[in-house]
Amino acid sequence: MKTAHLIAAVALVAGVAVPAQAQDAPSHTGPRAEVRFAYDFVGATLRTTINPQNRGTFAGDDASDEGTNIGGEVGYDVQAGPAVVGIYAGAEKGSTQVNAISRPYALKTGMNWTVGARAGVVSRDVLIYVKAGYSNGELRGLLLPTASPTFFSAYDSKRNGWHAGAGAEFPIAGGVYGKLEYVHHKYDTATVSTTEELRFSRNQLVAGVGYRF
Structure with missing residues (x-):
């Protein structure tokens, strides 16, 4: 269902964009x-610091799950001929839950x-x-209801x-513009106990609608 929602959003953005072909070339x-x-x-991977090869707390090895998030981004771009460079900053709220198998906890x-820079080329009005x-x-x-109040129960980490x-x-x-995007995020390893560490990453498929002032 979550994937269907994204497909619908992508279709809406792409469908609305079709009339733009008849317009003058926009400035970026x-x-x-x-x-x-x-x-x-x-994705989340729990490893022991005693034996890094001993994984298996989450989903037998590496755990992963899918969800959705919504957010916004602001930026500033400069175009010179077909080339475009810019900076941006964004914020988003996620709700994806990764469950453990061998322990009654979830993340x-x-x-x-996010803060970053981008660079691209305009071809047929598309950047x-x-x-x-x-x-x-x-x-x-x-x-989770069956767990004792230990380990991940009080874990709350903001990772760079x-x-x-x-x-x-x-x-x-x-x-007004639309966009489709893929982004990979990789976060620093977190220490969750004296003998265990957590690795955390995410892959995102993004549909967006914005306005250039």
């Missing part, structure tokens, strides 16, 4: 702001903050770009990391 210079809806694929995503920068993601521990991705941005009408 100036400030912009957008709302973003993402399919979020989150749930929270806020994610094709790559992006990269800093990420700060939240991962909270949830105590990085992200990289690529996307396409296309005009809709006036200063």
